[in-house]
Amino acid sequence: xxxxxxxxxxxxxxxxxxxxxxxxxxxxxxxxxxxxxxxxxxxxxxxxxxxxxxxxxxxxxxxxxxxxxxxxxxxxxxxxxxxxxxxxxxxxxxxxxxxxxxxxxxxxxxxxxxxxxxxxxxxxxxxxxxxxxxxxxxxxxxxxxxxxxxxxxxxxxxxxxxxxxxxxxxxxxxxxxxxxxxxxxxxxxxxxxxxxxxxxxxxxxxxxxxxxxxxxxxxxxxxxxxxxxxxxxxxxxxxxxxxxxxxxxxxxxxxxxxxxxxxxxxxxx
Numbered sequence: 487x488x489x490x491x492x493x494x495x496x497x498x499x500x501x502x503x504x505x506x507x508x509x510x511x512x513x514x515x516x517x518x519x520x521x522x523x524x525x526x527x528x529x530x531x532x533x534x535x536x537x538x539x540x541x542x543x544x545x546x547x548x549x550x551x552x553x554x555x556x557x558x559x560x561x562x563x564x565x566x567x568x569x570x571x572x573x574x575x576x577x578x579x580x581x582x583x584x585x586x587x588x589x590x591x592x593x594x595x596x597x598x599x600x601x602x603x604x605x606x607x608x609x610x611x612x613x614x615x616x617x618x619x620x621x622x623x624x625x626x627x628x629x630x631x632x633x634x635x636x637x638x639x640x641x642x643x644x645x646x647x648x649x650x651x652x653x654x655x656x657x658x659x660x661x662x663x664x665x666x667x668x669x670x671x672x673x674x675x676x677x678x679x680x681x682x683x684x685x686x687x688x689x690x691x692x693x694x695x696x697x698x699x700x701x702x703x704x705x706x707x708x709x710x711x712x713x714x715x716x717x718x719x720x721x722x723x724x725x726x727x728x729x730x731x732x733x734x735x736x737x738x739x740x741x742x743x744x745x746x747x748x749x750x751x752x753x754x755x
Contacts, residue, residue, distance in 0.1 A: 490749060494694075497713075502700070503742065535673070539558045582625050637673075639673030640673070675707045705717050
């Protein structure tokens with residue numbers, strides 16, 4: 487555990503790691519306070535592209551945590567960075583996602599089409615809590631034409647208070663069944679979010695650690711970015727996922743409380 491003492495940037499998944507739905511996990515507030523006390527920094531990472539940062543700030547406030555826009559990094563942030571670097575400024579996108587996602591893209595200067603148009607060059611798939619059959623049909627038409635195809639993240643399900651709901655990855659599987667197409671995926675498990683976090687904060691990989699409850703997205707993102715990871719068993723993931731997905735976390739712990747206790751013991755040595 488010696489290298490844990492060197493960590494100063496903690497990249498925290500949210501759902502299943504520090505809270506579930508509207509329930510904050512024990513130890514979360516103490517963990518955040520600890521990071522501030524050692525002069526470190528934490529960023530909340532999420533693949534959920536259905537909501538903007540304002541919604542997460544409001545949710546944190548309901549849970550008793552003061553948060554600011556710079557405390558968050560979403561798959562939408564990483565996707566915008568990718569699209570701006572990959573495509574020309576006048577590129578037209580069809581977005582199978584929420585109005586919040588579309589608004590974030592427009593604020594970044596991207597052109598979003600509401601209807602099927604010949605000028606559309608890219609289909610962008612996000613976590614769409616406003617999904618309709620009409621959207622799926624439009625995606626199929628465009629994908630069958632050979633239109634470029636990007637997804638904000640690959641998560642199959644989103645954890646909720648009642649269990650799980652279909653996420654972006656599940657819709658991508660439907661579209662694959664219908665069209666044979668698979669998207670370029672931007673969010674976790676790709677390394678872009680972790681790399682962007684280090685770029686924004688100035689911390690090195692050796693100083694950085696990613697904490698999450700999903701092996702195939704959270705932990706894989708950290709591994710792909712070359713940073714240490716902590717797999718917590720407080721959300722969706724189970725120990726057998728390590729062998730199932732062939733992704734090895736640096737550490738495995740029960741929850742954020744155990745992470746905090748381990749860090750504090752390390753500081754005492």
